[in-house]
Amino acid sequence: xxxxxxxxxxxxxxxxxxxxxxxxxxxxxxxxxxxxxxxxxxxxxxxxxxxxxxxxxxxxxxxxxxxxxxxxxxxxxxxxxxxxxxxxxxxxxxxxxxxxxxxxxxxxxxxxxxxxxxxxxxxxxxxxxxxxxxxxxxxxxxxxxxxxxxxxxxxxxxxxxxxxxxxxxxxxxxxxxxxxxxxxxxxxxxxxxxxxxxxxxxxxxxxxxxxxxxxxxxxxxxxxxxxxxxxxxxxxxxxxxxxxxxx
Amino acid sequence: xxxxxxxxxxxxxxxxxxxxxxxxxxxxxxxxxxxxxxxxxxxxxxxxxxxxxxxxxxxxxxxxxxxxxxxxxxxxxxxxxxxxxxxxxxxxxxxxxxxxxxxxxxxxxxxxxxxxxxxxxxxxxxxxxxxxxxxxxxxxxxxxxxxxxxxxxxxxxxxxxxxxxxxxxxxxxxxxxxxxxxxxxxxxxxxxxxxxxxxxxxxxxxxxxxxxxxxxxxxxxxxxxxxxxxxxxxxxxxxxxxxxxxxxxxxxxxxxxxxxxxxxxxxxxxxxxxxxxxxxxxxxxxxxxxxxxxxxxxxxxxxxxxxxxxxxxxxxxxxxxxxxxxxxxxxxxxxxxxxxxxxxxxxxxxxxxxxxxxxxxxxxxxxxxxxxxxxxxxxxxxxxxxxxxxxxxxxxxxxxxxxxxxxxxxxxxxxxxxxxxxxxxxx
Numbered sequence: 001x002x003x004x005x006x007x008x009x010x011x012x013x014x015x016x017x018x019x020x021x022x023x024x025x026x027x028x029x030x031x032x033x034x035x036x037x038x039x040x041x042x043x044x045x046x047x048x049x050x051x052x053x054x055x056x057x058x059x060x061x062x063x064x065x066x067x068x069x070x071x072x073x074x075x076x077x078x079x080x081x082x083x084x085x086x087x088x089x090x091x092x093x094x095x096x097x098x099x100x101x102x103x104x105x106x107x108x109x110x111x112x113x114x115x116x117x118x119x120x121x122x123x124x125x126x127x128x129x130x131x132x133x134x135x136x137x138x139x140x141x142x143x144x145x146x147x148x149x150x151x152x153x154x155x156x157x158x159x160x161x162x163x164x165x166x167x168x169x170x171x172x173x174x175x176x177x178x179x180x181x182x183x184x185x186x187x188x189x190x191x192x193x194x195x196x197x198x199x200x201x202x203x204x205x206x207x208x209x210x211x212x213x214x215x216x217x218x219x220x221x222x223x224x225x226x227x228x229x230x231x232x233x234x235x236x237x238x239x240x241x242x243x244x245x246x247x
Numbered sequence: 248x249x250x251x252x253x254x255x256x257x258x259x260x261x262x263x264x265x266x267x268x269x270x271x272x273x274x275x276x277x278x279x280x281x282x283x284x285x286x287x288x289x290x291x292x293x294x295x296x297x298x299x300x301x302x303x304x305x306x307x308x309x310x311x312x313x314x315x316x317x318x319x320x321x322x323x324x325x326x327x328x329x330x331x332x333x334x335x336x337x338x339x340x341x342x343x344x345x346x347x348x349x350x351x352x353x354x355x356x357x358x359x360x361x362x363x364x365x366x367x368x369x370x371x372x373x374x375x376x377x378x379x380x381x382x383x384x385x386x387x388x389x390x391x392x393x394x395x396x397x398x399x400x401x402x403x404x405x406x407x408x409x410x411x412x413x414x415x416x417x418x419x420x421x422x423x424x425x426x427x428x429x430x431x432x433x434x435x436x437x438x439x440x441x442x443x444x445x446x447x448x449x450x451x452x453x454x455x456x457x458x459x460x461x462x463x464x465x466x467x468x469x470x471x472x473x474x475x476x477x478x479x480x481x482x483x484x485x486x487x488x489x490x491x492x493x494x495x496x497x498x499x500x501x502x503x504x505x506x507x508x509x510x511x512x513x514x515x516x517x518x519x520x521x522x523x524x525x526x527x528x529x530x531x532x533x534x535x536x537x538x539x540x541x542x543x544x545x546x547x548x549x550x551x552x553x554x555x556x557x558x559x560x561x562x563x564x565x566x567x568x569x570x571x572x573x574x575x576x577x578x579x580x581x582x583x584x585x586x587x588x589x590x591x592x593x594x595x596x597x598x599x600x601x602x603x604x605x606x607x608x609x610x611x612x613x614x615x616x617x618x619x620x621x622x623x624x625x626x627x628x629x630x631x632x633x634x635x636x637x638x639x640x641x642x643x644x645x646x647x648x649x650x651x652x653x654x655x656x657x658x659x660x661x662x663x664x665x666x667x668x669x670x671x672x673x674x
Binding site: 004 | 271
């Protein structure tokens with residue numbers, strides 16, 4: 001399976017949500033062999049609800065694994081990993097790439113219908129955290145912006161009334177960049193729910209608090225500028241040089 | 248006024264769907280969707296040969312004038328006062344004036360043309376880090392076979408690679424410096440790397456913080472590559488360079504680099520939208536600029552608050568972000584822009600609004616922009632974008648630009664696409 005075939009498996013043209021799948025990781029990854037179609041993948045107990053869109057904001061490969069589990073419950077996993085694939089990276093995407101490849105056969109075997117509700121997959125480690133952004137490392141951190149997702153109008157037109165966020169955060173509030181996305185939807189009228197994977201409890205209603213710069217005219221530019229600053233030496237700060245006081 | 252282009256029918260959805268995926272993987276187009284908008288337009292912008300010739304000639308003249316103006320501004324920093332550059336950049340230009348600019352090669356620019364009720368006008372030059380290579384070269388190339396009788400206006404990515412090759416030794420390494428965390432930038436670098444590698448050069452994709460300098464020679468120091476480079480291609484805005492750690496010695500982008508730069512950071516002198524504010528002080532004629540760019544003033548010199556014929560633009564704006572046009576920009580955005588202009592007028596310009604002539608396509612009014620690339624002063628291709636409003640911003644779609652000589656009808660397998668000179672209406 002080559003990169004294009006793999007991408008088509010995860011973003012089949014007939015799905016109404018495939019347009020939002022991010023190709024960057026697929027375009028550069030070293031594709032591994034898919035798992036046999038009947039290979040075990042994790043299961044989670046989520047009721048299929050055509051009116052619910054899911055956002056999976058979990059670390060690395062776990063996000064893909066949960067996406068595959070949701071696929072078995074009738075959701076269309078939509079990979080939004082907007083990261084470069086390169087060695088010596090600040091954000092490890094190896095596990096994500098492996099599971100995208102490993103799950104391909106299983107996913108295509110499910111023959112999900114075009115109207116299957118979406119499960120957008122994010123890496124909760126997208127802003128780094130595991131590897132210090134030391135000098136010499138390849139900075140592939142990333143953020144999401146509202147333009148990475150369908151609009152409220154598109155969601156509503158396709159029957160989506162609720163959004164369920166799967167996460168592993170200690171509090172119920174989403175990460176700041178995702179909060180910009182969710183608050184727009186919340187203000188427009190979508191119902192939001194959150195569920196911590198580690199807690200055996202039904203999804204709880206969520207009210208997203210206003211993040212900084214919400215609604216700012218230049219939010220998208222600011223977010224992108226943040227990324228540019230990353231590469232110029234840190235996420236809102238300077239990447240410590242060995243000789244600097246930051247060590 | 249006769250429209251300069253022939254507007255072709257869109258490719259059928261299934262055919263375009265296949266092509267879209269080829270563009271993603273063959274042309275490194277990794278941002279094919281913005282919110283609900285497919286960033287690729289299913290129909291090309293087809294220019295008449297005469298129109299393309301006119302645009303190419305104008306762009307070459309503009310490039311020539313831009314280089315002359317930059318040289319003059321660089322030599323006499325007193326001329327830069329009206330540009331209102333930040334202090335750390337002024338210091339860099341001061342050094343460059345005293346010590347001479349860094350070596351450069353393969354100078355690339357992109358001039359953005361719009362067809363208006365008064366003919367062609369430009370809105371800006373992207374003389375620092377122009378983008379659009381993947382679309383202008385790759386997307387257009389994939390669209391071309393579906394529109395027999397057309398040709399490409401050029402291959403900007405190939406021409407840029409040729410320019411870099413001409414300035415470097417076979418087998419040598421070229422640094423492609425970019426914001427690695429930003430996949431929209433990385434896709435351009437990966438595409439250009441392929442072009443360079445097909446021409447016998449090694450490309451190393453790197454962040455600006457991995458570049459080091461020794462006696463004016465650049466080398467890369469990163470975990471994935473260490474060694475000297477024969478040319479530095481910068482795809483990182485010059486105004487961001489002062490944010491780099493001091494060990495990166497970013498001043499070399501202005502002065503002291505022996506390793507040639509494409510582009511040198513001194514391009515900022517013409518990249519800023521305040522560039523026209525210094526024209527009256529220059530000896531260099533900027534007659535093509537004066538003819539094609541609408542009147543541009545410091546906001547404090549204009550009645551922009553009451554006169555709707557003035558457009559507000561951020562001096563360092565890119566891709567149409569932050570532009571304020573009364574009646575087009577939402578009231579909320581306009582108020583935010585107006586507040587910012589009043590607070591920091593040095594960061595803005597006021598420019599006379601021009602009346603773009605939309606292409607009427609069914610019920611849609613489309614506003615095309617043709618970005619003409621020049622490499623070393625020669626026009627080498629075009630990047631098309633089409634907006635649904637007179638502001639061509641990040642929500643605009645990328646369009647393949649093709650050139651047709653004189654025939655009005657083109658046949659394609661399975662269907663025929665009727666090409667007509669579009670009627671144009673005043674907006």
